[in-house]
Amino acid sequence: MADRLFQLSNHLTPPADLTRIDGQVVLITGAAQGIGRAAAELLASRGAKIAINDLDEKKANVAVKELQAAGYDAFCYCGDVLDVEFPPRLIKVVIERFGRINILINNAGFLNDAAIHKMTEEKFDIVMKIHNYTPFRMIRALANHWMDPANRTMTKTVINVSSTSGLHGAMGQINYATAKAGIIGLTKTVAAEWGRYGVRCNAAAYGWIDTRMTKPPNPDEKLVVGGQEMISGIPLNAKKWRDTSDIAVGRPGTVEDAAGVMLFLASPLSGCSSAVIDGGS
Numbered sequence: 001m002a003d004r005l006f007q008l009s010n011h012l013t014p015p016a017d018l019t020r021i022d023g024q025v026v027l028i029t030g031a032a033q034g035i036g037r038a039a040a041e042l043l044a045s046r047g048a049k050i051a052i053n054d055l056d057e058k059k060a061n062v063a064v065k066e067l068q069a070a071g072y073d074a075f076c077y078c079g080d081v082l083d084v085e086f087p088p089r090l091i092k093v094v095i096e097r098f099g100r101i102n103i104l105i106n107n108a109g110f111l112n113d114a115a116i117h118k119m120t121e122e123k124f125d126i127v128m129k130i131h132n133y134t135p136f137r138m139i140r141a142l143a144n145h146w147m148d149p150a151n152r153t154m155t156k157t158v159i160n161v162s163s164t165s166g167l168h169g170a171m172g173q174i175n176y177a178t179a180k181a182g183i184i185g186l187t188k189t190v191a192a193e194w195g196r197y198g199v200r201c202n203a204a205a206y207g208w209i210d211t212r213m214t215k216p217p218n219p220d221e222k223l224v225v226g227g228q229e230m231i232s233g234i235p236l237n238a239k240k241w242r243d244t245s246d247i248a249v250g251r252p253g254t255v256e257d258a259a260g261v262m263l264f265l266a267s268p269l270s271g272c273s274s275a276v277i278d279g280g281s
């Protein structure tokens with residue numbers, strides 16, 4: 001038996017490295033730091049060309065310089081993805097630069113937490129906009145490019161970012177939990193409607209990942225979007241939030257953990273999947 005297995009394995013050619021995405025053009029919103037930046041670095045290391053967007057021009061430029069210094073093909077186009085006119089412009093600029101877009105990662109986001117009775121229309125609205133309207137507008141702006149018969153066979157993949165807050169609800173996050181549940185319906189609809197054009201659409205529903213968003217609020221790092229200052233970060237005394245006992249592996253995820261899920265969804269490893277996956281922690 002052992003001999004037979006040995007003979008068989010001698011005849012098997014080594015499988016292609018399915019984690020390689022050589023030459024694929026990846027556009028990541030909100031990629032100056034956190035999960036988006038880690039994904040940019042990991043996907044670049046697997047052969048992708050990277051287009052970064054962020055509000056924070058300074059950090060985005062640092063991220064791009066480091067990618068370029070490592071020998072990767074990367075550039076950034078900064079601006080506010082919440083602005084209705086910005087998504088089509090961003091898509092156009094990336095296609096002009098790299099000739100196509102293969103993978104869109106709708107990652108830009110923020111919190112603006114408040115208890116239900118203190119949640120204002122403005123806070124609710126802006127969080128719905130960044131996590132639902134913006135991904136919708138980004139995807140719609142790709143319609144002509146991705147439905148073009150000339151691009152029938154190229155890789156076309158969307159990765160949206162949901163959250164366990166959207167799957168299970170979360171204290172103080174009535175706006176964010178609603179929006180992160182909404183992105184799941186959006187994801188499944190894109191998969192259903194555009195599968196025939198060869199488009200895959202997935203969402204990763206992360207739990208607690210250690211980034212600026214979940215660190216204690218830092219008064220020196222104010223996030224102002226559309227003239228509104230966000231309530232960013234999770235206070236250290238938010239006991240429900242800081243409890244790791246209900247996390248299966250007993251620790252928050254790292255940005256590298258989160259980026260690994262994105263590589264899986266971007267690569268041929270998930271070549272037939274259109275789904276929502278639990279991104280861990």
Ligand SMILES: NC(=O)c1ccc[n+]([C@@H]2O[C@H](COP(=O)([O-])OP(=O)(O)OC[C@H]3O[C@@H](n4cnc5c(N)ncnc54)[C@H](O)[C@@H]3O)[C@@H](O)[C@H]2O)c1
Nearest residue numbers: 030034035054055080081107108109163206208209211213
């Ligand atoms: N950290 C977590 O625990 C966690 C869990 C689940 C889901 N998520 C989601 O992951 C994504 C990334 O979050 P993160 O934790 O890396 O946060 P982060 O704050 O580290 O990074 C978010 C980035 O998005 C950018 N951004 C925000 N608004 C923007 C806008 N209007 N236009 C352009 N860029 C904008 C910010 O400048 C920032 O660089 C978000 O969608 C978030 O909701 C995070």
